[in-house]
Amino acid sequence: MLPRHNDPIAAIATAPGRGAVGIVRVSGKGVAPLVRVLCGRDLKPREATYLPLRDAAGGPIDHGLALFFPAPHSYTGEDVLELQAHGGPVVLQLLLARCLEAAQEPLEGHRSVLPGLRLAQPGEFTERAFLNDKIDLAQAEAIADLIDASTEAAARSASRSLSGAFSEEIHGLRDALVHLRMLVEATLDFPEEEIDFLQKADASGQLARLRGKLDQVLSRAHQGALLREGIKVVIAGQPNAGKSSLLNALAGAELAIVTPIAGTTRDKVQQTIQIEGVPLHVIDTAGLRESSDEVERIGIARAWDEIAAADAVLFLHDLTRMGDNDYLAADAAIAETLAQKLPGQVPVIDVWNKTDRAEPAQLQVHGGREGSVALSARTGDGLDALRRRLLDVAGWQSAPEGLYLARARHVEALQAVAAHLEEAELQLAAQAAHLDLLAEELRLAQVSLNSITGEFSSDDLLGVIFSSFCIGK
Ligand SMILES: Nc1nc2c(c(=O)[nH]1)N(C=O)[C@@H](CNc1ccc(C(=O)N[C@@H](CCC(=O)O)C(=O)O)cc1)CN2
Numbered sequence: 329m330l331p332r333h334n335d336p337i338a339a340i341a342t343a344p345g346r347g348a349v350g351i352v353r354v355s356g357k358g359v360a361p362l363v364r365v366l367c368g369r370d371l372k373p374r375e376a377t378y379l380p381l382r383d384a385a386g387g388p389i390d391h392g393l394a395l396f397f398p399a400p401h402s403y404t405g406e407d408v409l410e411l412q413a414h415g416g417p418v419v420l421q422l423l424l425a426r427c428l429e430a431a432q433e434p435l436e437g438h439r440s441v442l443p444g445l446r447l448a449q450p451g452e453f454t455e456r457a458f459l460n461d462k463i464d465l466a467q468a469e470a471i472a473d474l475i476d477a478s479t480e481a482a483a484r485s486a487s488r489s490l491s492g493a494f495s496e497e498i499h500g501l502r503d504a505l506v507h508l509r510m511l512v513e514a515t516l517d518f519p520e521e522e523i524d525f526l527q528k529a530d531a532s533g534q535l536a537r538l539r540g541k542l543d544q545v546l547s548r549a550h551q552g553a554l555l556r557e558g559i560k561v562v563i564a565g566q567p568n569a570g571k572s573s574l575l576n577a578l579a580g581a582e583l584a585i586v587t588p589i590a591g592t593t594r595d596k597v598q599q600t601i602q603i604e605g606v607p608l609h610v611i612d613t614a615g616l617r618e619s620s621d622e623v624e625r626i627g628i629a630r631a632w633d634e635i636a637a638a639d640a641v642l643f644l645h646d647l648t649r650m651g652d653n654d655y656l657a658a659d660a661a662i663a664e665t666l667a668q669k670l671p672g673q674v675p676v677i678d679v680w681n682k683t684d685r686a687e688p689a690q691l692q693v694h695g696g697r698e699g700s701v702a703l704s705a706r707t708g709d710g711l712d713a714l715r716r717r718l719l720d721v722a723g724w725q726s727a728p729e730g731l732y733l734a735r736a737r738h739v740e741a742l743q744a745v746a747a748h749l750e751e752a753e754l755q756l757a758a759q760a761a762h763l764d765l766l767a768e769e770l771r772l773a774q775v776s777l778n779s780i781t782g783e784f785s786s787d788d789l790l791g792v793i794f795s796s797f798c799i800g801k
Pocket residue numbers: 351397400401402403410462
């Protein structure tokens with residue numbers, strides 16, 4: 329059974345382990361009596377009070393700070409009590425247990441101090457903040473992303489999303505969309521003059537401007553999602569091309585085993601590296617070749633699975649083998665299978681390795697091929713060009729100021745909005761425009777947009793229509 333949304337909840341709010349300070353937090357309706365029992369008095373709202381924290385028998389647990397945030401002015405929008413104590417795990421467990429126990433003590437009549445106080449589920453405080461309209465869904469996600477951020481750029485942009493920068497963009501789009509919908513839905517009631525009416529109101533101009541704004545937000549959200557989620561880059565190629573060496577060179581560490589023995593890498597090795605703050609999940613795979621070795625064959629099958637799920641593939645070639653017809657034929661066969669297995673939009677970057685040992689004639693093989701890179705995994709020569717090329721295929725447009733963090737979910741929702749607006753444009757441009765279809769596409773666009781911030785507002789749309797249009801005119 330799902331926990332109920334109106335039970336009071338309690339949890340240790342700080343990271344497990346030993347910290348200088350740790351916090352136990354309680355949120356719910358009617359927390360004031362618990363404050364009285366735990367602290368021995370009422371607390372001034374939102375003011376830190378230093379006091380002894382005791383167990384049921386009056387024995388000392390710790391001295392700490394207590395903070396009471398009466399509803400609605402708190403993180404969750406409910407009454408919140410914080411006990412800030414020394415950050416040892418035992419102290420905090422004792423305090424948490426004391427809260428749960430004190431909640432059960434009888435108050436007047438047959439009521440207890442804080443009936444139903446229970447441990448919080450993960451994310452439940454923030455969920456309450458969302459349910460109580462303190463933050464929207466995108467902001468709630470930004471809180472999780474801020475805590476999880478592994479780069480400074482990700483943290484700063486998550487913080488920007490949390491303070492509402494992304495949500496404001498979505499609201500801007502929503503307002504323009506609602507305006508357009510009002511126009512179309514009102515027109516539905518006057519079928520004789522509908523097209524005229526829409527033309528006068530410049531509906532197609534409004535729609536085009538909305539598309540333009542949407543494309544801007546989409547592109548920025550895509551950048552934000554890139555910063556948060558990164559892309560998956562798979563290094564593929566024949567045995568001994570230098571795949572493991574390349575992973576190590578990119579990571580700046582000896583992660584994968586490098587030997588002159590072909591077929592050394594049997595299973596994938598993954599490492600997340602950062603280029604300009606963009607996380608790249610780089611995967612080294614088993615060398616691709618016909619093999620009779622059972623273990624190696626499984627490794628090769630896995631390599632193809634990884635390739636099929638890649639956002640970009642680095643197809644590595646050994647320059648010192650150029651001129652070897654068998655090697656070239658095997659490369660050509662791999663290229664063909666890559667083309668078959670990969671969806672069209674997944675880029676394959678040809679990487680020509682071992683420039684340090686290649687003959688001039690061999691070096692010419694890669695000569696000027698569009699988008700390909702020649703490098704030496706051993707000396708590091710050419711690695712920067714590869715890094716730039718990777719950022720390029722990832723679609724990274726060097727950190728514009730004021731970037732906000734977004735998720736793949738947001739990008740997908742915005743893409744759905746774009747698709748509905750495109751349909752709407754077609755309907756509007758059609759000779760015999762179907763206004764009901766147009767209205768439906770716009771409605772679906774709004775449903776997708778609302779899913780980003782978590783608002784579902786079909787009813788309030790009607791409110792807007794009737795309050796701002798003079799239908800009886
Ligand atoms: N000790 C402590 N530090 C913390 C938190 C916390 O809950 N406790 N936070 C959370 O985990 C974050 C801060 N988030 C918060 C968000 C809103 C309110 C709050 O009291 N809001 C009121 C008043 C706003 C105001 O005075 O401007 C409100 O929204 O009405 C408090 C903390 C980070 N630091």
